[in-house]
Amino acid sequence: MNLIGLNSVQIYNLNYYILQLKKIYLLSFFLFFCVSVFSQERIPNKFSFDGLVYGYHNDPGKLLAKNKEIQLEGVLADVLIEIKSVQKSIASKRTGADGHFTFSLDLGKTYTIYYSKKGYAKGNFKLDLRNIPEDIAEKGVVFAGMELILNSFKAKKAVDPSLDFGKLYFDASKEAFAFKATPHDKKDLFVKRNQADTPVDLMKGAVENNRENNKRTTIAQNTPVIQKSKPRKIKSKSQGEELAVEDSTEVLKSVLAERSNFSLKSIIADGDLSMDKIADREKEIKKAWEELEKDKMLAVTPEDMLLIEAREELLMAAEKDLEKAKEIIGLQEDRISTQRTLIIVFIVLAVILLAFLFMIYRNYREKIKVNLIIRKKNKRITSSINYASRIQEAILLPDAEIKQLLPESFVYFEPRDTVSGDFYWVAEIDNKVVFAAIDCTGHGVPGAFMSMIGNTLLNQIVRERKIIQPAEILQNLHEEIMVALRQNPRDPMSNQDGMDMAICCLDRKKNELQYAGAMNPLYLVKGDEIQIINGDKRGIGGGMMSRKMRKQKTFTNHVMQLEKGNCLYLFSDGYMDQFGGEEKQEKFNTERFSELLLRIQSMNMEAQKNEVNQTLRNWQGTADQVDDILLMGVRV
Numbered sequence: 001m002n003l004i005g006l007n008s009v010q011i012y013n014l015n016y017y018i019l020q021l022k023k024i025y026l027l028s029f030f031l032f033f034c035v036s037v038f039s040q041e042r043i044p045n046k047f048s049f050d051g052l053v054y055g056y057h058n059d060p061g062k063l064l065a066k067n068k069e070i071q072l073e074g075v076l077a078d079v080l081i082e083i084k085s086v087q088k089s090i091a092s093k094r095t096g097a098d099g100h101f102t103f104s105l106d107l108g109k110t111y112t113i114y115y116s117k118k119g120y121a122k123g124n125f126k127l128d129l130r131n132i133p134e135d136i137a138e139k140g141v142v143f144a145g146m147e148l149i150l151n152s153f154k155a156k157k158a159v160d161p162s163l164d165f166g167k168l169y170f171d172a173s174k175e176a177f178a179f180k181a182t183p184h185d186k187k188d189l190f191v192k193r194n195q196a197d198t199p200v201d202l203m204k205g206a207v208e209n210n211r212e213n214n215k216r217t218t219i220a221q222n223t224p225v226i227q228k229s230k231p232r233k234i235k236s237k238s239q240g241e242e243l244a245v246e247d248s249t250e251v252l253k254s255v256l257a258e259r260s261n262f263s264l265k266s267i268i269a270d271g272d273l274s275m276d277k278i279a280d281r282e283k284e285i286k287k288a289w290e291e292l293e294k295d296k297m298l299a300v301t302p303e304d305m306l307l308i309e310a311r312e313e314l315l316m317a318a319e320k321d322l323e324k325a326k327e328i329i330g331l332q333e334d335r336i337s338t339q340r341t342l343i344i345v346f347i348v349l350a351v352i353l354l355a356f357l358f359m360i361y362r363n364y365r366e367k368i369k370v371n372l373i374i375r376k377k378n379k380r381i382t383s384s385i386n387y388a389s390r391i392q393e394a395i396l397l398p399d400a401e402i403k404q405l406l407p408e409s410f411v412y413f414e415p416r417d418t419v420s421g422d423f424y425w426v427a428e429i430d431n432k433v434v435f436a437a438i439d440c441t442g443h444g445v446p447g448a449f450m451s452m453i454g455n456t457l458l459n460q461i462v463r464e465r466k467i468i469q470p471a472e473i474l475q476n477l478h479e480e481i482m483v484a485l486r487q488n489p490r491d492p493m494s495n496q497d498g499m500d501m502a503i504c505c506l507d508r509k510k511n512e513l514q515y516a517g518a519m520n521p522l523y524l525v526k527g528d529e530i531q532i533i534n535g536d537k538r539g540i541g542g543g544m545m546s547r548k549m550r551k552q553k554t555f556t557n558h559v560m561q562l563e564k565g566n567c568l569y570l571f572s573d574g575y576m577d578q579f580g581g582e583e584k585q586e587k588f589n590t591e592r593f594s595e596l597l598l599r600i601q602s603m604n605m606e607a608q609k610n611e612v613n614q615t616l617r618n619w620q621g622t623a624d625q626v627d628d629i630l631l632m633g634v635r636v
Contacts, residue, residue, distance in 0.1 A: 041142075042139055042140030042141070043104055043140045044137075044138055044139065045106065045137050045138065046105065046106065046107065046140050046141070047104070047105045047106075047107055047127075047142075048102075048103075048104045048140065048143070049102070049103060049142065049143035049144070050100065050102035050103075050144060050145075051100070051101060051144075051145055051147055051148060051206070052100055052101075052145075052146075053075065053079045053081075053095050053099050053148045053149070053150065054074065054075055054076060054147065054148070054149045054150075055073040055074060055075075055076045055149065055150055055152055056073055056149050056152070056198065057073065057153050058151050058153050075099025075100075076099050076117055076150060077095055077096060077097045077098075078094050078095065078117065079094060079095040079117045080092065080115065080116050081093060081095065081101050081103075081114070081115045082113075083103065083111050083112070083114075084111065084112050085109055085110065085112075090105070090111065105127075105129065106129075107129045107137050107141065108129060108130055108132075108137075109129055110128050111126070111129070112124055112126055112127070112164065113125055113126075115148055115150065116150070120151060121150065121151045121153070123148065123149070123150055123151075123199065124163075124164045124165075125164045125165055125168060125199075125203070126164050126167035126168065126169075126182075127167075127168050127169075128168070128169035128170070129141075129170065131169065131172050132170045132172070133172055133216075135216060136175070136214055141170075142210075142213055143177060143213065144210060144213065145210070146203070146206050147202040147205070147206055148199070149198055149199055164182055165181065165182060165199050165200060166200055166203065167179070167180050168203065168207070170214075175214065175215050175216060176207075176210070176211045176213075176215075177207050177210060179200070179203045179204050179207050181200045275326075275329060278326060278329070281318075282322060285319060285322070288315055289315060292311050292312065292315065295311075296308055382418075385417075386418060388419050388445070388448060392420065392448055392451065392452070395423075395455050396413075397425070397426045399411065401426075405433050405435075406426070406433060408604075408634070408636075409605055409632070409633060410608060410609040410632070411631075412612050412613060412629070412631040412633075413629070414574075414616075414625070414628070414629040415443070415628050415629075416444070416626070416628050417443060417444040418444075419444060419445060419448035420443065420444075420447060420448060420451065420628045420630075421440040421443040421446070421447015421450060421628050422437075422438065422440065422447070422451070422572045422574065422628040422629070422630040423438050423440070423451040423454065423455060423630070424436065424437055424438070424630060425438065425455060425458050427462050429462060429463070429466060430466070430468070431507075431508070431509065432468055432505055432506065432507050432508075433506045434503065434504070434505050435503070435632065435634070436501055436502065436503035436504070436570065437501065437520070437571055437572060438451070438454055438499050438500075438630075439499060439501065439572035439574075439628070440454060440497075440498075440499040441498055442497070443627060446497075447628065450497055450498075453484055453485075454477070454499055457477055457481065458473070460480075461473055461476045461477060461480070468505050469505065469514060469557055470503045470504060470505055470516035471516040471554060471555040471556060472554075473503055473516070474501070474503065474516050474517075474518050474540065474555040478518075478540045478541060478555075481499070481540055481541030485541060487541060496542055497541065497542070498539045498540050498541030498542030499540045499541065500519035500520045500539050500572070500573075501517070501518050501519075501520055501540060502516075502518075502520040502521065502570045503517070504522065504570065504634075506634070506636075511561065511563070511636060512559065512560075512561060513559070513562050513636075514558065514559050515533060515557075515558045515560070516535065516555045516556060516558065517533070517534065517536060517555075518536060518538060519535055519536070519537065519538070520535055520571070520572070520573075521534045521535055522535075522558075522568065522569070522570060523568070523569040523571075523594070524560075524562075524566060524568055524569075525566065525567040525568075525569070525597055525598065526566050528598065530597060530598055533558055533560075535555075535556075536556055538555075562636045563636070564636055566636045567633060567635050567636075568633070568635075568636070569631065569632065570632045571631040572628065573627070574629035574630065575588060575593060575612075575616065575629050576588050576590055576592075576593050577626060577627055578616065578619065578620055578625065579623050579626060580619035580620040580621055580623050584622070584623045588616075592619075596611075596612070596615055599611075605633060605635060608633055609633070612631060616629070
């Protein structure tokens with residue numbers, strides 16, 4: 001019976017919650033990146049950025065030899081981040097418990113960002129904000145999800161802390177940030193390393209994630225240059241009348257003003273970049289084309305045609321602007337759709353996370369209740385078994401009384417569990433001492449029940465009926481067990497429990513010994529020789545028996561004359577079956593047991609008991625005890 005169930009449940013719970021916390025950490029990192037992208041706020045003429053600082057361990061020599069990937073240790077709290085410009089400190093702060101940091105810097109300058117923590121190597125990189133176009137700078141620049149790492153491995157030769165690992169700068173041609181690693185050794189320029197440079201790779205990954213963050217959202221316009229022309233008169237062919245025409249420069253100004261009403265810039269300025277607004281502009285352009293067609297009918301001079309062509313170019317440019325506006329609206333709608341999808345995903349993930357946390361909390365509460373129930377049951381079971389142990393100890397003869405009957409003797413008794421299926425029995429009848437070592441079926445509580453039955457029947461047979469011949473005692477005990485457990489030799493379904501034992505009757509005056517055994521032998525040590533007297537190959541009780549065993553109606557009684565100093569040993573099989581040794585997979589066996597008895601037979605009985613115990617402990621080591629152990633030694 002397992003009496004340590006509570007500890008096993010607690011260990012299972014600990015492993016279970018560790019697994020759940022790992023899943024929550026991965027989900028939280030994904031949510032952090034989503035929140036970083038959406039929560040960045042643009043500040044005009046400012047560079048706003050945030051990120052996390054991780055720890056990692058990188059022994060370059062070992063990693064390059066084994067070609068392993070570098071493993072991050074997790075976010076680092078209390079990391080000092082200091083920003084300097086021309087060796088002058090601009091700002092500094094420490095990361096929080098979640099390893100997060102955020103800063104806002106002026107554009108048009110260069111900076112060096114230093115970060116450090118006690119127990120880790122220092123790190124820094126350059127930040128160049130000088131090449132950012134004005135139209136992008138006016139809106140503000142953001143950089144979300146920057147990832148920095150600190151190495152907990154420190155080389156014997158310290159690296160110069162002023163050396164940066166690269167430069168983060170704005171590539172105006174691509175309207176995006178880029179990162180360039182800084183080679184610290186000439187061979188870095190020519191040798192391609194097998195191992196990834198973790199700080200550089202993380203920074204390049206952050207650059208890639210921010211590639212679309214700072215793109216332009218407006219389209220630049222080109223205003224054509226028109227030369228001045230002299231005033232003129234235009235004659236109408238249809239009406240035969242002259243029309244006063246303004247100076248061509250003034251006319252073109254009005255045309256440009258008219259075109260500006262149709263342009264993308266005016267639409268964006270209205271703050272209503274929508275398909276409805278574009279439809280209104282298309283109607284206005286259509287009307288302008290109609291008016292232009294009418295004016296073509298009135299055009300006569302080359303200057304008139306120049307004005308017409310200028311208006312046509314401006315109207316075509318306005319139409320192109322509207323097409324671009326439609327593209328922008330499509331992109332904005334796609335972006336809004338993507339943002340809406342991400343927000344929905346974020347909400348769904350948050351709900352899933354909350355549900356997951358609720359389930360963990362509910363399971364935790366349930367397991368606490370189960371653990372309380374198990375603890376109460378274990379306490380009741382343990383109390384009952386401890387009480388049973390006291391009862392079993394009470395029926396066993398105390399060592400002091402055994403010493404009175406057998407002055408030179410010892411009993412080595414080690415139950416596997418709190419109660420035992422092995423027991424010893426000693427009694428004096430008519431100046432003769434009857435003693436036995438009994439091994440009942442099973443161990444623990446079932447074995448203890450059998451030992452109670454066996455002890456009671458031995459008292460009846462020997463103490464009450466005065467039967468002292470060992471073979472006759474075994475036969476009577478066998479018959480009583482069969483009756484008590486309702487065993488039928490021919491019924492395989494009947495109870496099969498029983499016991500093996502060795503029993504002796506010693507006449508101390510004559511030094512005569514009678515012995516009988518049910519499966520278990522008697523070891524007799526005379527000087528440097530050991531004599532093994534085997535018992536009968538049949539047990540006490542056990543229900544089913546072979547035909548040969550049924551023909552053998554009685555047990556064999558062995559009678560022998562002893563000499564002074566001879567040692568007798570009765571035992572169960574627990575000592576020899578114990579696993580141990582170097583591999584913890586080998587039994588002690590009968591050969592080692594015989595050698596042990598020959599080695600200790602010259603010692604006094606108390607010393608023999610101590611040697612038996614120490615030998616077993618050395619052999620067993622950390623291996624578990626497999627069975628109850630009983631060994632009785634008697635010197636004549």
